[in-house]
Amino acid sequence: MPRRPDDPAALFAAAxxxxxxxxxxxxxxxxxxxxxxxxxxxxxxxxGGTATTVxxxxxxxxxxxxxxxxxxxxxxxxxxxxxxxxxDPSSPFTGGAILGxxxxxxxxxLDDDVFIRSMATRGHLGGLSLxxxxxxxxxxxxxxxxxxxxxxxxxxxxxxxxxxADTTVVVVNPGWGDAVQANKAGLMEIADVFVVNKADRxxxxxxxxxxERMLSLRTSAEGxxxxxxxxxxxxxxxxxxxxxxxxxHAAWAASSGxxxxxxxxxxxxELRRILxxxxxxxxxxxxxxxxxxxxLAAVLxxxxxPWSAAATLLD
Amino acid sequence: MPRRPDDPAALFAAAxxxxxxxxxxxxxxxxxxxxxxxxxxxxxxxxGGTATTVxxxxxxxxxxxxxxxxxxxxxxxxxxxxxxxxxDPSSPFTGGAILGxxxxxxxxxLDDDVFIRSMATRGHLGGLSLxxxxxxxxxxxxxxxxxxxxxxxxxxxxxxxxxxADTTVVVVNPGWGDAVQANKAGLMEIADVFVVNKADRxxxxxxxxxxERMLSLRTSAEGxxxxxxxxxxxxxxxxxxxxxxxxxHAAWAASSGxxxxxxxxxxxxELRRILxxxxxxxxxxxxxxxxxxxxLAAVLxxxxxPWSAAATLLD
Numbered sequence: 001m002p003r004r005p006d007d008p009a010a011l012f013a014a015a016x017x018x019x020x021x022x023x024x025x026x027x028x029x030x031x032x033x034x035x036x037x038x039x040x041x042x043x044x045x046x047x048g049g050t051a052t053t054v055x056x057x058x059x060x061x062x063x064x065x066x067x068x069x070x071x072x073x074x075x076x077x078x079x080x081x082x083x084x085x086x087x088d089p090s091s092p093f094t095g096g097a098i099l100g101x102x103x104x105x106x107x108x109x110l111d112d113d114v115f116i117r118s119m120a121t122r123g124h125l126g127g128l129s130l131x132x133x134x135x136x137x138x139x140x141x142x143x144x145x146x147x148x149x150x151x152x153x154x155x156x157x158x159x160x161x162x163x164x165a166d167t168t169v170v171v172v173n174p175g176w177g178d179a180v181q182a183n184k185a186g187l188m189e190i191a192d193v194f195v196v197n198k199a200d201r202x203x204x205x206x207x208x209x210x211x212e213r214m215l216s217l218r219t220s221a222e223g224x225x226x227x228x229x230x231x232x233x234x235x236x237x238x239x240x241x242x243x244x245x246x247x248x249h250a251a252w253a254a255s256s257g258x259x260x261x262x263x264x265x266x267x268x269x270e271l272r273r274i275l276x277x278x279x280x281x282x283x284x285x286x287x288x289x290x291x292x293x294x295x296l297a298a299v300l301x302x303x304x305x306p307w308s309a310a311a312t313l314l315d
Numbered sequence: 316m317p318r319r320p321d322d323p324a325a326l327f328a329a330a331x332x333x334x335x336x337x338x339x340x341x342x343x344x345x346x347x348x349x350x351x352x353x354x355x356x357x358x359x360x361x362x363g364g365t366a367t368t369v370x371x372x373x374x375x376x377x378x379x380x381x382x383x384x385x386x387x388x389x390x391x392x393x394x395x396x397x398x399x400x401x402x403d404p405s406s407p408f409t410g411g412a413i414l415g416x417x418x419x420x421x422x423x424x425l426d427d428d429v430f431i432r433s434m435a436t437r438g439h440l441g442g443l444s445l446x447x448x449x450x451x452x453x454x455x456x457x458x459x460x461x462x463x464x465x466x467x468x469x470x471x472x473x474x475x476x477x478x479x480a481d482t483t484v485v486v487v488n489p490g491w492g493d494a495v496q497a498n499k500a501g502l503m504e505i506a507d508v509f510v511v512n513k514a515d516r517x518x519x520x521x522x523x524x525x526x527e528r529m530l531s532l533r534t535s536a537e538g539x540x541x542x543x544x545x546x547x548x549x550x551x552x553x554x555x556x557x558x559x560x561x562x563x564h565a566a567w568a569a570s571s572g573x574x575x576x577x578x579x580x581x582x583x584x585e586l587r588r589i590l591x592x593x594x595x596x597x598x599x600x601x602x603x604x605x606x607x608x609x610x611l612a613a614v615l616x617x618x619x620x621p622w623s624a625a626a627t628l629l630d
Contacts, residue, residue, distance in 0.1 A: 038622050045620035133621075267614050267621065272602050274625040279594035287587050299582050305360035306448075306582065307353050310589040 008039040015142045020115060023142055027117055030134045041134055044141035051140035052250050055162030057151045057187070058171030063197040067171060067233035067242075068150045072108055074236075074243040075146065083115040083144040085135060087128060087161050088152045115144060130277060132161050133270050163190035164266050166259055167249045169242070171195045172211075174203035188214055191226050192253075193245045199230035199238065224252055286313050323354040330457045335430060338457055342432055345449045356449055359456035366455035367565050370477030372466045372502070373486030378512040382486060382548035382557075383465045387423055389551075389558040390461065398430040398459040400450060402443060402476050403467045430459060445592060447476050448585050478505035479581050481574055482564045484557070486510045487526075489518035503529055506541050507568075508560045514545035514553065539567055601628050 008029060014022035029036040056071075058064055068084060075082050108114040119128065119135060132149065139147050149165055151158035162168050170191035194215075196207055211228050227245045231238035253259040286292055295313050298304040304312070323344060329337035344351040371386075373379055383399060390397050423429040434443065434450060447464065454462050464480055466473035477483050485506035509530075511522055526543050542560045546553035568574040601607055610628050613619040619627070 041620045041622050046617055049617060137620075264615060268611055271607075271611055271614060271621050271624060272598070274621055275598045275601055275628060276595060278625055278629055279598050280591060283587070283590045283594045286590055292586075296583055296586055299586060300579060302361055302364065305356045305452075306586050306589055307356050309586060310593055313590065314593055 006036065008036055008043060012040065012043045012142075015138075018112070020112060023115065023138075024117065026138055027119075027135055030138060031119060031131055033131065037131075037134060040138055044134075044137045048137045048140035051136070051145055051147050052167065053136055053147045053149060053165040054246055055149045055151070055165030055168040055190075056171060057158055057162035057168070057190075058195075058197075059173075059176070060152065062171045062173050062176075063233050064150055064152075064171050067195065067197050067231060067239070068148055069108065070231075070233045070236050070239045071148070071243060072114055074239050076108075076111065076114065078243075080146055081113040081144055083139045083147045084117070084150060085132065085139070085147060086116070086118040086150045086152070087132060087158065088118060088120055115139070129160055130270070130273055133164070133266070159186050159190060164269070166253060166262065167192045167246055169193045169195055169246065171197050172207065173198045174201045174207045176207055184214075188218060192224065192249045193242065194226050194228040195238075195242055196228065196230045197233050200232050204230065223256060224249065224258070321351065323351055323358060327355065327358045327457075330453075333427070335427060338430065338453075339432065341453055342434075342450055345453060346434060346446055348446065352446075352449060355453055359449075359452045363452045363455035366451070366460055366462050367482065368451055368462045368464060368480040369561055370464045370466070370480030370483040370505075371486065372473055372477035372483070372505075373510075373512075374488075374491070375467065377486045377488050377491075378548050379465055379467075379486050382510065382512050382546060382554070383463055384423065385546075385548045385551050385554045386463070386558060387429055389554050391423075391426065391429065393558075395461055396428040396459055398454045398462045399432070399465060400447065400454070400462065401431075401433040401465045401467070402447060402473065403433060403435055430454070443472055444475055445585070445588055448479070448581070474501050474505060479584070481568060481577065482507045482561055484508045484510055484561065486512050487522065488513045489516045489522045491522055499529075503533060507539065507564045508557065509541050509543040510553075510557055511543065511545045512548050515547050519545065538571060539564065539573070 008026065011022040011026050015026055026040050029040050031037075056064055056068055065086070068086075072082050072084065108116060117135075119132065136147050136149070149161060151162050162170075168190045170187045170193070172187075172194065174196060176196075194211055196204060196211070208228060208230070215226060215228075227248075229238055229242045229245055231242055233239065250259075253262070291313055295304070295309040299306050299309050323341065326337040326341050330341055341355050344355050346352075371379055371383055380401070383401075387397050387399065423431060432450075434447065451462050451464070464476060466477050477485075483505045485502045485508070487502075487509065489511060491511075509526055511519060511526070523543060523545070530541060530543070542563075544553055544557045544560055546557060548554065565574075568577070606628055610619070610624040614621050614624045
């Protein structure tokens, strides 16, 4: 019997009961933004707050996808249920990325306790920085306890997305200094756990001492010193240690009050972003109406200066 | 007899009568934004529309200041009255820049028919991209027929400011290709006149043929092919030719309809920027009020999702 295809409430109930197809369709609504996304948000919000989000970021080529896949293997080995959101700000569509998921996460494709999804904007008002928190709340509300946010690169949006997780893992490689010079300070600031992946390559010792030196300069008033874990994602070496480090950070954050502090700051930042996005949307709507055309004509005829015209439109 | 120091209308009347000190104070009001700036805008707007604005941009070190000073000398030689606005997006304050004006434009400092001013933001809502058009309207309204907008570098704001003039002069040097690689396309697009300054240096012929080649690729549907003028600003060589090229472009733009088209597009872009800036200001104000604190508390308590909270605040 066919169900109503686009009813968020029905899809939400199905997703809560474990229907991954329904969850995927809800995530598509979230990506698109709009009224359905708002409805998904209203359904999700009261039920969330228990999932732990882990941002995984680092320069392109650092091996984040392979590491994430290996990490999921470790987590599944202990019976954990995991969601992976691969966040790619450069892609306006997810079609290709979805195909990519199946290829790169092939080993988990048939595992119902691993939910993998790529996210792009698809025109969501405010872009990924607003769509991702909504997606996380949905995954949280349907009962996925771990949400890994894997970002493609170290651009501003990606660092922002990864940095707004409960725990942030920064992946570098031996000799990383040259590759991510521009964003080094930003990465140092958001890292709760450092991973030196491809640790079988030359330069590991130098990179480890480089990181330790930088970490010793970092203010550790918050009482957590980011551990540095060496991994080889392709063989799985060190990945269990990464999983342990993640859990340790999550436990510390929960007990120290850091988790509550972060979530509060994140909520506040999100609310401001939503307000800004909604007001910018209003500016666009204003600029498309008749009143705008009249105001523009008045300015062009020098009957009204631009600021007075804007004030008239806004009233 | 002391006049009221901060009455825009009195200052405006004095500035129209030729009082450069009054004009300088009105420009400070424009830089600060706020209610006084709006009043200056209302006074200026009905009287403007006759001045020709010339944007002068190019990489740092291209010799724009020296060239501008030499150009003012050529213009003054023919009895023209000129205003120079030096636009520096990197400087939040104008104090140092004003001192700089006196040094670098020293030869014109005592000439009442040359008005020289540096502009920074001083907290103007929307920054330079909104403050500069207001300043130009003021200079126009007090009867200055030529306004040269000299920008410090080739950053986004500077190219925007220079590109929104009636005539845009792009200054390069022999061997320019390496210096401004990143912004080459943007500069090619906005240039109405190209100047190869420091033309006594090695590489002039290559640079000229490079420019001609790129200009031949440019779509010239608009019927104007940017001339390329070689100058040595320190000796004045070629500067009269630049002044001629500027006048030719201005005359062509006026007769071809291009000037009207540009001014219309500029006005429209400015009106949109003002709307956006005003709405962003509203977002900030919203985020500082009691209602915002209540909404945030509701979100943190999971009584309300963030989008619903934002909708409540905006209503």
